[in-house]
Amino acid sequence: MTELTHLRSPAGVAPGNGYSHVVWGTGRFVAVSGQCAFDEEGALVGEGDPAAQARQVFQNLRRCLAAAGASFDDVVKLTYFVTDVAHLPAIREARDAVIDTARPPASSAVQVSALFRPELLLEIEAFAIVQDSGPLS
Numbered sequence: 001m002t003e004l005t006h007l008r009s010p011a012g013v014a015p016g017n018g019y020s021h022v023v024w025g026t027g028r029f030v031a032v033s034g035q036c037a038f039d040e041e042g043a044l045v046g047e048g049d050p051a052a053q054a055r056q057v058f059q060n061l062r063r064c065l066a067a068a069g070a071s072f073d074d075v076v077k078l079t080y081f082v083t084d085v086a087h088l089p090a091i092r093e094a095r096d097a098v099i100d101t102a103r104p105p106a107s108s109a110v111q112v113s114a115l116f117r118p119e120l121l122l123e124i125e126a127f128a129i130v131q132d133s134g135p136l137s
Helices: 050-067 085-096
Strands: 004-007 022-025 028-035 075-082 106-111 122-130
Touching: 022 075, 028 050, 050 085, 050 122, 075 085, 085 106, 085 122
Parallel strands: 075 106
Antiparallel strands: 004 022, 028 122, 075 122
């Protein structure tokens, strides 16, 4: 794992609630595409249930990160696309079950009018930095 620096409140900026304003480190950059609440066979998990969808999304993110040799400890940025900001408490609960809440990644949340399927309530993408140990096999 690379050494990451988390700055929750730079001088002159109000502290973030559950996120760091700035995160940096050195190593190999990993970008994980936006993940939705689909199981490994492509079936939707948690129709109408933002908490169930969020848990599935974070499971998918964990699997994608692992495929790149990364974990949630390596995540420097999460971006949330939600169809209703009222879903954020459920999303934060699922997030807090997988990240180090004392060293949270930077994050952005965007309310969108729709995702690519109407039953989807959220999509989350992740950026990570991992120690560069050469190509993955």
